[in-house]
Amino acid sequence: MKHWTRIGITLAALGTCTPGWPDTNPIAAPAPQDVATGVWMVPGGIPRNRQPDGNSVIFDAPAGLIVVDTGRHAWQRDAILALAHAQKKEIVAIVNTHWHLDHVSGNPGLRAAYPSLRVYASDAIVGALTGFFPTSVKESAGYLDDPQIPQETRDDIRGDLLTIQHGAALKPDQVISGSGTMTLGGRPLRLNLARDAATAGDVWLYDEQSRVAVLGDLVTLPAPFLDTACPEGWKVALQQVAAMPFEVAIPGHGGPMTRAQFLLYQAAFEAFIACSNSVRPPDECATAWVDSIRPLLADDPPEQQRAREMAGYYVGLLRANGGRSRFCEAVR
Numbered sequence: 001m002k003h004w005t006r007i008g009i010t011l012a013a014l015g016t017c018t019p020g021w022p023d024t025n026p027i028a029a030p031a032p033q034d035v036a037t038g039v040w041m042v043p044g045g046i047p048r049n050r051q052p053d054g055n056s057v058i059f060d061a062p063a064g065l066i067v068v069d070t071g072r073h074a075w076q077r078d079a080i081l082a083l084a085h086a087q088k089k090e091i092v093a094i095v096n097t098h099w100h101l102d103h104v105s106g107n108p109g110l111r112a113a114y115p116s117l118r119v120y121a122s123d124a125i126v127g128a129l130t131g132f133f134p135t136s137v138k139e140s141a142g143y144l145d146d147p148q149i150p151q152e153t154r155d156d157i158r159g160d161l162l163t164i165q166h167g168a169a170l171k172p173d174q175v176i177s178g179s180g181t182m183t184l185g186g187r188p189l190r191l192n193l194a195r196d197a198a199t200a201g202d203v204w205l206y207d208e209q210s211r212v213a214v215l216g217d218l219v220t221l222p223a224p225f226l227d228t229a230c231p232e233g234w235k236v237a238l239q240q241v242a243a244m245p246f247e248v249a250i251p252g253h254g255g256p257m258t259r260a261q262f263l264l265y266q267a268a269f270e271a272f273i274a275c276s277n278s279v280r281p282p283d284e285c286a287t288a289w290v291d292s293i294r295p296l297l298a299d300d301p302p303e304q305q306r307a308r309e310m311a312g313y314y315v316g317l318l319r320a321n322g323g324r325s326r327f328c329e330a331v332r
């Protein structure tokens with residue numbers, strides 16, 4: 001099945017008409033959730049017929065707010081701005097965990113509101129600007145006028161094309177080229193660079209003060225989003241996360257996790273990649289995935305069905321390219 005190369009999720013993986021999706025039109029700005037003192041999460045989501053938004057995490061700092069990931073849609077950005085207004089604080093920094101459009105599209109809008117903020121990210125977007133994005137533009141063009149694709153989905157594709165057209169505006173002011181503690185707005189945070197994982201350069205954070213880790217798409221529910229993945233590097237990144245003494249881990253998609261829940265996810269991920277690398281039927285790998293992460297999934301059959309469909313889809317995606325996504329450029 002042909003799919004439009006997502007920047008979030010493939011339409012093929014999601015299915016555009018899966019029954020049981022919550023009908024969330026019109027879409028209101030999501031309400032921030034308290035994670036710890038001075039740490040909030042603006043939850044992302046995957047509304048019916050829409051491309052996803054990743055979670056955004058906001059840290060309070062002496063000089064203002066630090067925003068980790070800015071979502072795709074206006075409602076996600078609006079929720080972040082509303083939080084800044086409510087806190088009577090300026091946004092002084094954005095950290096992007098990776099360049100997928102469900103995590104960076106809000107950057108220009110937040111910068112327009114706070115022109116002196118600085119954006120921190122890996123340099124992986126440079127490769128995406130000449131590789132993944134142009135490929136995505138070419139592959140999605142045919143969907144814009146396809147009446148079988150829901151109108152809202154086509155709106156999202158149009159929005160993404162516009163974002164890509166102005167892709168240079170998504171680049172960081174300061175490149176994160178290694179792991180270490182950085183002080184942003186007066187708050188020290190450990191920024192970790194994981195090479196060749198969910199993308200060519202993923203950044204994840206650990207905040208010693210709150211013991212909160214922000215993982216971006218190294219952890220996602222209902223399935224790992226493997227579209228640009230190098231699975232071997234990804235496993236190493238999860239091992240490095242496990243070595244950090246966090247108490248709460250915030251995934252790129254899905255609710256905050258305890259350490260035990262993260263470890264369950266990590267084990268399920270390793271087993272899923274091992275199954276993908278075997279000759280077992282994709283259905284078997286998908287069923288094993290759902291069974292192993294069942295405690296983390298909402299207790300509703302449509303969510304489990306989505307997890308199964310996505311997992312099965314990604315087995316095919318990895319097998320089509322020798323066990324990694326076609327965008328993985330790690331040296332074997």
Ligand SMILES: [Zn+2]
Nearest residue numbers: 054102217252
């Ligand atoms: Zn994402």
